[in-house]
Amino acid sequence: MKTIDEFVALFAEQLDDTDPSTVTAQTKFRDLEEWSSLLALSLISMVDEEFDVALKGDDVKNSETIEDVYNVIKSKI
Amino acid sequence: MGIENNPFSLEGKTILVTGASSGIGQGCAVMAAQMGAKVIVCGRNEDRLQQTLSQLPGEGHATFAGDLTDASVIEKMVAEVPVLDGAVFSAGISMTAPFTFSTREKFDKVFNVNFFSPVELLRLLVKKKKLAQGSSVVFISSVGGNFGFSVGNGVYGASKAALNSISRLCSIELAPKKIRVNAVCPGMVDTPLVAGFSENITEEERKRDIDFYPLKRYGKPEDIAGGVVYLLSEAASWVTGQAICIDGGITAY
Numbered sequence: 128m129k130t131i132d133e134f135v136a137l138f139a140e141q142l143d144d145t146d147p148s149t150v151t152a153q154t155k156f157r158d159l160e161e162w163s164s165l166l167a168l169s170l171i172s173m174v175d176e177e178f179d180v181a182l183k184g185d186d187v188k189n190s191e192t193i194e195d196v197y198n199v200i201k202s203k204i
Numbered sequence: 205m206g207i208e209n210n211p212f213s214l215e216g217k218t219i220l221v222t223g224a225s226s227g228i229g230q231g232c233a234v235m236a237a238q239m240g241a242k243v244i245v246c247g248r249n250e251d252r253l254q255q256t257l258s259q260l261p262g263e264g265h266a267t268f269a270g271d272l273t274d275a276s277v278i279e280k281m282v283a284e285v286p287v288l289d290g291a292v293f294s295a296g297i298s299m300t301a302p303f304t305f306s307t308r309e310k311f312d313k314v315f316n317v318n319f320f321s322p323v324e325l326l327r328l329l330v331k332k333k334k335l336a337q338g339s340s341v342v343f344i345s346s347v348g349g350n351f352g353f354s355v356g357n358g359v360y361g362a363s364k365a366a367l368n369s370i371s372r373l374c375s376i377e378l379a380p381k382k383i384r385v386n387a388v389c390p391g392m393v394d395t396p397l398v399a400g401f402s403e404n405i406t407e408e409e410r411k412r413d414i415d416f417y418p419l420k421r422y423g424k425p426e427d428i429a430g431g432v433v434y435l436l437s438e439a440a441s442w443v444t445g446q447a448i449c450i451d452g453g454i455t456a457y
Contacts, residue, residue, distance in 0.1 A: 168356040172305035184405040
């Protein structure tokens with residue numbers, strides 16, 4: 128499985144307006160100004176592609192930080 | 205007025221319904237039988253087809269189990285079915301992926317089920333003369349693709365837009381054979397397929413989406429079946445080449 132740092136980098140790749148160097152495992156992604164339902168779908172698709180894990184919309188909603196999402200993925204592998 | 209004089213009756217007609225194990229296909233099979241048709245229900249799993257069959261009032265119904273993405277299954281079905289008075293192509297799958305994740309693999313998967321299978325089935329039914337003069341074909345399409353666009357819906361929507369296009373083309377080419385061809389475009393209907401779509405959004409987003417519908421609810425399979433039965437019936441004798449939205453008003457905005 129990819130490391131948390133690799134996941135953070137993949138997460139940052141989905142963003143358009145956020146400086147990737149400011150994105151960390153502790154970033155509260157839903158507070159990002161550019162966060163949207165499209166980004167949520169992109170996150171779900173990226174996780175499917177990279178981890179072969181099917182996240183649900185509620186998994187994203189119930190996560191606060193990027194690390195929380197990573198932990199959900201870990202629990203589903 | 206007795207049902208025999210009712211232009212909406214399907215008495216004496218034999219109707220094929222694909223995707224009849226659940227959702228809209230099942231709803232269409234049930235309502236067609238209620239309106240007097242003999243129905244041939246198709247799906248991948250015989251046990252689930254038997255559940256649909258047990259819900260059909262009247263006599264003379266049949267099942268055909270098989271995966272319509274398999275060309276040999278389509279050939280076998282076309283060889284085995286009697287001459288039909290109508291066909292409803294309802295087998296379909298969903299897909300949610302933003303455009304940048306819409307790979308060729310995803311397009312192939314969705315188009316194989318939603319587009320190539322029903323189109324090949326119709327082609328062979330016509331070629332082997334299994335659709336009677338005066339028969340009616342209904343593609344179950346979607347408001348997505350031609351009438352409404354929501355994020356993550358590109359692959360699915362494109363498959364339905366393609367379906368709407370071929371449906372309209374067929375209405376012209378098959379008119380000399382007195383075969384009518386129409387599409388019904390549902391909005392969100394509570395079915396296993398839509399449950400798949402909904403997994404990608406939160407319960408909150410789902411409620412907001414429902415609230416956006418002028419009629420303030422998602423559809424039920426029978427909401428769609430009513431339109432399909434109309435198109436199958438003599439009441440729609442002069443209707444062909446249409447894509448009819450049944451959608452709680454969502455495309456009226």
